[in-house]
Amino acid sequence: MSATRSGNSRPARKKAVPTAKGAAPTWNPNLVVFACNWCSYAGADTAGVSRIQHQPYFRLIRVMCSGRIQPGFVLRAFEKGADGVLVSGCHFGDCHYVNGNERAVEQFKKTMDVVKLLGIDEGRLRLEWISAAEGARFAQVINEFTDQVRALGPSPLSNGRQAADVPAVKGVAIDG
Amino acid sequence: MDAGRHPLIDVVTNAEVIGCSGEPGAFRVRVRKNPRYVREDLCVACGLCVDACPQVGGNEFDVGLKARKAIHRPFPQSVPAAYAVDRDACLNLLGFLSEKQRKRLEKMRKVKQRKQGDYRAAPILVCGHCSDACDVDAIDFDMRPEEFEVDAGAILVAVGFREFDARKLGNYGYGRFPDVVTSLELERMLNASGVTQGHVIRPSDRKTPERIVFVQCVGARGEGGRGYCSRFCCMNAVKDSMLVRQHDPEVQDITILYTDLRAFGKGFDDFVKRSHDEQSARYVRGRPAKIEHVAETGTLEVFVENTLAHEQTRIEADMVVLSVAAAPNDGAAELAETLGIELDRYGFIARKDPAVSAVETSRDGVYVAGSAVGPQVIPDCVSQASAAAARAQRYLTGHRFEEEAVPVEPMDLSGPPRVGVLVCHCGVNIAGVLDVEELAAYAGTLPDVAVAQTHLFACSSTGQDELVELIRDHGVNRIVVAACTPRTHEPIFKETCARIGFNPYLLEMVNIRDQCSWVHAKHAVEAQTKARALIRMGIAKARHLSPLHEGEVPMTRSALIVGGGIAGIAAATDLAVQGLPVTLVEKTDRLGGRLAQPNLKLLYPTMRSAQEVLDEKIKRLKKSGARILLNTEVEGVTGFVGNFEAKLAGAVDERLAVGAIILAFGADLYEPGTEYGYRNRDNVVTSEELERAFFGDADTVDIEAFCARPDGAEPKSASFILCVGSRDPEGFSGCSRYCCPTAIKQAMELCRRGIDTTVFYRDIRTISTGAEEMYREARGMGVLFVRIPPGDKPEIVGKKRAEGVRCYDDLLGREIEVPTDLIVLSVGMKPRQPATDSFHDMLKASVDLSGYFLERHPELAPVETAVEGVFLAGTVQGPKDIVDTVAQASAAAAKASVLLAFDKVKLDPMIAGVSREQCRACGACVDICPFHAPELVEENGVVAARINGSLCKGCGTCGSWCPSGAITCEHFTDRQVHAMIDAFFEPEPCSDVRVAVEGQVVT
């Protein structure tokens, strides 16, 4: 099965080129970003309000506090084929729920141990604190992380999925 | 943001108060609203007009560092979100035109008017780019200033401050040299979403400056005619220097030129220490004489006398940052006149007596908060604002807001999920990048989706109507709105759902604007893919949503105040005047705590008698109708917000049911023990003991006897040692705030009696209103101030009696010895024990590292604790002086009264719940929850955790912590999150071929 990235129904501005076997030069990772409602999700919104452009290969999942982000979430994302997972929350002292982010760190450490055990490169999992005002930082973190994971190549668990978000259904590769 | 959304708050921007009549409880205020030329009700803040606008104007928010279009949004988080037209820059508005052009245009308009006979004929527009670009026709150059009247029970002045105009100090070269900037300009650069995206640049060549010099106290502490201390600048400079270091490693060298480092707030001293440890800045004590520009190198030179090293130095710098002081805001004087309130000598709004009330102006019913009264730090501003609100409520009782309960029949939403999807164009905000129709069509192919539609502006009233129609016509029981961010718009959609009886928790929002079309505009293809994925994930979550219902618990509408000192008195009075039953419990047999005789004689800086102030406060308290219980203690507290039960013992013996508790039992003074020979030398006393001595025989104070020499001779000299028990790395590392001004006050008193007085200090922190002036006065009187290095402690000379003080004089640069007949130790504060520990145990409210009660958030929630319904007033939260204590007490009262205004506590249903079957009663959740919501309870012989819905805040941390997966976090359940993850990677089969289009690859 060789699925490549495809365009969409609009006149494709960037046509996907079916690449030969092996590493595609334009390989883009699938990233899952977990964000807390009060800081990092708000930071992503701030990036929007200020129109700070960043790479579009991540999907953000909102929870109320980074303390909610349990190892199971991260591991499930990897299991399903994520090439990288970013966990984000408020800076220390800023958590809306006093110290949820301190718990998040502990959870993160546990998760990291399992991730390493599974043979997943630790560069695929990252923890960042981003405040509601730090739109630029959000964009920067996303860009850095995307590049970092891109350099690592597809995750060993991604089943050869090659491009961001390309499902293969009934023999047809459809974007989205 | 929250204020803008609040149903009971009308925000009128661009407006000024032009008249005020009436009396407290019934003011009539005339307001003039100046036109912004954009209709707030229509503007969707899309920003198209900005792109179209050809005209560039000034930019006060980015302090001139970045150009701004004539039509603009004042700043990204502004409320209202609508754009505004800059009167001075827009081509259509006369402000921009030259005299000649203006005349011509006027003439043309007159002609037009005459022809059309209409006084308000549409003006001739020179430029119409923005109105053409606007999709919703929000731009309206016909707007005129509007005047209207507002009925108000009370008026609250919060006009803030303006920065001191550093141009007035010519020697600093601000305005002449581009590389001399103000702290505010630096702040804008450091802001990640600001002008330079967080990079510090030198304005002259936009390069990173390698050497930066901060100059403190610009326009403060005697400079530029302003005697006061601006309070926030020291910490701001320390913080900025650290930020600059973190952000730009190219910055090699930062120097801070200071006089005293005033790190007086909670945790501030630790912060400064960190800055020292990290060597983020070099601290030089001195005020620059002048700053000069060196033409050859293009750099600056700061001429300063280093007062510790005793040398004139020249510091080369690439950029100089002036920490400018706060000055009264423009228009404050006119406003004060309109409102009939007094100003102080600097032009700030004056308060009647800050020790009585921190927010009362000279006119009844008019209150003031924040930096309008003089420079303030944020936590104090927030406390004062709440305090002002508390005082204002006095005139608002009777106007209390009654919730209108329009009962709606809940819709039957049972059965398998049928999802309705609404995709928003948001004008071109979304549709300009994404193919919205295609998104809706795609959504329509996903499982369980009954209907998918699009709308031009989903949040508009027609969009809401469409949502209602969609629910009714298609019998859907889940809604997914793909539009902007749920943080701002979810309430709107939820409200619409609730209005028609559709459970609002069955709605899920997908953010395809702020986090997709706006940030991936250059990657339309990828953005489309992302939007589809996000919608798919949203639908997946929606399919697993379940209806939630807001719970309620009854609220006992009464409050318990623990402690009868000034804080307790102030809090109790503020609550009781609103007609709420208040019980004040005091352990001793009298009210007043530290203010009562014989503890404190005069209050600085007004020099009013403490007793007089106290009497006034007690009189108010008695009149308020609060129940006062002396000789009574609280033995135990159980329950939770709205339903506490306190066991009182002492004068009465009862169980008291209350809805809220305010802790106001104060702090203890530090006990010096053998330090400085306090125990074994007679003439070493604490500041408290000295204060008591001032109460001799009324006027003829017997201070002489107090420090008489053994040989009977008159005492000639006295010494004060500051920071005893404060700023001590081994003990309390913070600043006790009250001791500097108190010591100065006492020193002046002794000085007046002809005693030579010397004060040994590390930094003089006279931060409160009027204290800096008092400091200067004391110097003028001849009180000697000796600065000792921060790490040192002065040594006491003499065996049995203290005969002198020996120390290293930082300013003279050598060891000195000052003979003395009396040594006064200015003792700091420490948490009161055992009260702090016992209330910590009973209420589970946390304490900080220094042992004081911990506020929920230093800026956002300075008087709340993590325990709902428990508030802090005064020094239980940390050292502060009387003015700050009173302000905080009123703030605590205000916060409590918000809770007590209702007879029920509404419970958010998006909280955690425990499955008793799965729970193994390990107690992990009990240990980690900062709000103490979970507890282990036994039921039918089985122990399991239970979560108290009125304490749970819904963060979900326990859910992720629970080792047995027994905890469900509503609205963010494992299942829902998993469904989202799965939907990202395992798209549902798409039966519809419409989505299989160009660009796809067949395997």
Ligand code: FES
């Ligand atoms: S709320 Fe953001 S980390 Fe807790």
